[in-house]
Amino acid sequence: MEKRVVFQSRWLPFALVAPQLAITLVFFFWPASQALYWSMLIQDAFAAKTQFVWFDNFRDLFTDPHYLASFKVTAVFSVLVTVTGLAIALLFAVLADRVIRASKLYQMLLIWPYAVATAVAAVLWVFLLNPTLGILTHVMRALGYDWNYLLNPGQALALIVIAAVWKQISYNFLFFLAGLQSIPRSLIEAAAIDGAGPARRFWTVVFPLLSPTTFFLLVVNVVYAFFDTFAIVDAATSGGPVQATSILVFKVYQDGVQALDLGGSAAQSVVLMAIVIALTVVQFRFIERKVQY
Amino acid sequence: MVERRPIGTIASHLILIAGIAIVALPLYVGFVGSTLSFDQVTSVPMQLTPGTHLAENYADVLLHGSTKGSKAPVGPMMWNSLVMALCIAFGKIAISMLSAFAIVYFRFPFRRTCFWMIFVTLMLPVEVRILPTYKVVAELGMVDTYAGLTLPLIASATATFLFRQFFLTVPDELAEAARIDGAGPMRFFFGILLPLSRTSIAALFVIMFIYGWNQYLWPLLVTTREDMYTVVIGIKRMVAGGDTLVEWQLVLATAMLALLPPAAVVLVMQRWFVKGLVDTEK
Numbered sequence A: 001m002e003k004r005v006v007f008q009s010r011w012l013p014f015a016l017v018a019p020q021l022a023i024t025l026v027f028f029f030w031p032a033s034q035a036l037y038w039s040m041l042i043q044d045a046f047a048a049k050t051q052f053v054w055f056d057n058f059r060d061l062f063t064d065p066h067y068l069a070s071f072k073v074t075a076v077f078s079v080l081v082t083v084t085g086l087a088i089a090l091l092f093a094v095l096a097d098r099v100i101r102a103s104k105l106y107q108m109l110l111i112w113p114y115a116v117a118t119a120v121a122a123v124l125w126v127f128l129l130n131p132t133l134g135i136l137t138h139v140m141r142a143l144g145y146d147w148n149y150l151l152n153p154g155q156a157l158a159l160i161v162i163a164a165v166w167k168q169i170s171y172n173f174l175f176f177l178a179g180l181q182s183i184p185r186s187l188i189e190a191a192a193i194d195g196a197g198p199a200r201r202f203w204t205v206v207f208p209l210l211s212p213t214t215f216f217l218l219v220v221n222v223v224y225a226f227f228d229t230f231a232i233v234d235a236a237t238s239g240g241p242v243q244a245t246s247i248l249v250f251k252v253y254q255d256g257v258q259a260l261d262l263g264g265s266a267a268q269s270v271v272l273m274a275i276v277i278a279l280t281v282v283q284f285r286f287i288e289r290k291v292q293y
Numbered sequence B: 001m002v003e004r005r006p007i008g009t010i011a012s013h014l015i016l017i018a019g020i021a022i023v024a025l026p027l028y029v030g031f032v033g034s035t036l037s038f039d040q041v042t043s044v045p046m047q048l049t050p051g052t053h054l055a056e057n058y059a060d061v062l063l064h065g066s067t068k069g070s071k072a073p074v075g076p077m078m079w080n081s082l083v084m085a086l087c088i089a090f091g092k093i094a095i096s097m098l099s100a101f102a103i104v105y106f107r108f109p110f111r112r113t114c115f116w117m118i119f120v121t122l123m124l125p126v127e128v129r130i131l132p133t134y135k136v137v138a139e140l141g142m143v144d145t146y147a148g149l150t151l152p153l154i155a156s157a158t159a160t161f162l163f164r165q166f167f168l169t170v171p172d173e174l175a176e177a178a179r180i181d182g183a184g185p186m187r188f189f190f191g192i193l194l195p196l197s198r199t200s201i202a203a204l205f206v207i208m209f210i211y212g213w214n215q216y217l218w219p220l221l222v223t224t225r226e227d228m229y230t231v232v233i234g235i236k237r238m239v240a241g242g243d244t245l246v247e248w249q250l251v252l253a254t255a256m257l258a259l260l261p262p263a264a265v266v267l268v269m270q271r272w273f274v275k276g277l278v279d280t281e282k
Helices: A012-038 A054-065 A065-098 A099-109 A118-128 A135-142 A154-183 A185-193 A200-207 A209-227 A230-234 A246-260 A260-291 B006-035 B053-061 B072-104 B111-120 B126-139 B146-154 B158-169 B172-180 B187-198 B197-213 B217-220 B229-239 B246-267 B271-279
Strands: A039-041 A050-052
Touching: A012 A050, A012 A260, A012 B072, A012 B111, A012 B146, A039 A054, A039 A260, A039 B271, A050 B006, A054 A065, A065 A099, A065 A154, A065 A246, A065 B006, A065 B146, A099 A154, A099 A260, A099 B158, A118 A154, A118 B006, A118 B172, A118 B229, A118 B246, A135 A246, A135 B072, A135 B146, A154 A209, A154 B217, A154 B271, A185 A200, A185 A230, A200 A209, A209 A230, A209 B217, A230 A246, A230 B072, A230 B172, A230 B229, A246 A260, A260 B126, B006 B053, B053 B072, B053 B246, B072 B111, B072 B158, B072 B187, B072 B197, B072 B246, B126 B146, B126 B217, B146 B197, B146 B217, B158 B197, B158 B229, B172 B187, B187 B197, B187 B271, B197 B246, B197 B271, B229 B246
Parallel strands: none
Antiparallel strands: A039 A050
């Protein structure tokens, strides 16, 4: 779409885009190209000598068992976060859509976690599930289940999944509810007249019509699980125990900022960039096509 | 609702109420914890009714911070978070409105190039390019400054796209009339476009304020001095002060303080918030 009326000026449009372009160039293109360049360098411990090594860093990365393990953890983590997060939010949204009268009230009560910082969400859940003090730990002990996420890798993963899903529920819920409310009532009524019960109506009419929203949320949640959950991992488990919760973003930070492995961390950044770009391209292709049955 | 199913409706309400209870649980327990004394909060199991130390704990963290781990008071951190959130929100809105205006209402060389350069930033969150961005900021001497804290996060395309979409829906006649009446482009921008965009601005403000306030990784890198910490970082530093005796009542009080401003913004501006969320991501 283009505007019919345009203003004429030789310099004004450049002045108007200048601030955004300047910031983009300095804080986006420059660092991104630096990352690309560094990913092909090896630096010794005192940063005295650097050597250009082409793709050696990437080769090292993909033969490093820790990195491959981190890939696996990230995959498991993002699948768990995305699937449980979407399923719970969809259930709530369908129910809230059903009880029309109170749906605004439920919406208001369910959007709170969105305002909570990811790190704060992590701290709140750590408090609930703390091995010695946690209330939920106490309940589980009483039921005969031993909970200690500081020692048990599976439980540590469960902890960060819970915190991540909790934080993301309101976002998913709002989108599902908006999607459900935009489905024409007449379609559902027509299906009901034809004798389809609620469950049948949901799976044959509502769910397919909701697929653009679902697909959009799928991509957003995967991106969220990959990147925005850094705060949860750092504040709750710091990647442990035994690397069980060391997701890719956390490893970039650990290797780059804490271990000061410039080349290796940059190579990991490049791999992550490739993943995000792939996800974004997938998202745009499908959104353009409007996924529907 | 198509047919009447009273049992189904009751079940829906019950499940929703249970869901809300689970969602609210961490917030409630966190609040209760922040009103207890150290002995009460560390006794197992902790009591589930608010205690009497609310004012004491909150005053303690605001003015003195915790005694273990980071000892920085939380009051100045709240100020830092506020400055950061406001700078990011207003900065993003200002620069992206201007660039969207240029891209929609002018034809100039490299217009497409500009558009795509901004568009690409949509793809790469800060988390992906932390180290190189940090280097750039360090070379510019902006570590431990508000500029270093906010500028790298202002470079994002979402707001530009929202405004571009919105400007495209503004009737051409308005610009035409303004031009016939002799108004220049900036007069048109401030006199007509800006007032028309009020709703979009409000919606974006809510989203960006929360985004800015809740930032974690970037402030963690760029702030090294305690007086530049944001609240979210302050909490993390308190918990990291050794796992033996974390002063949970103070940590939780800080957590409550940290979530209060964004929660207030969401509550007060709920209508725009929902709209902004649904609009920015389309």
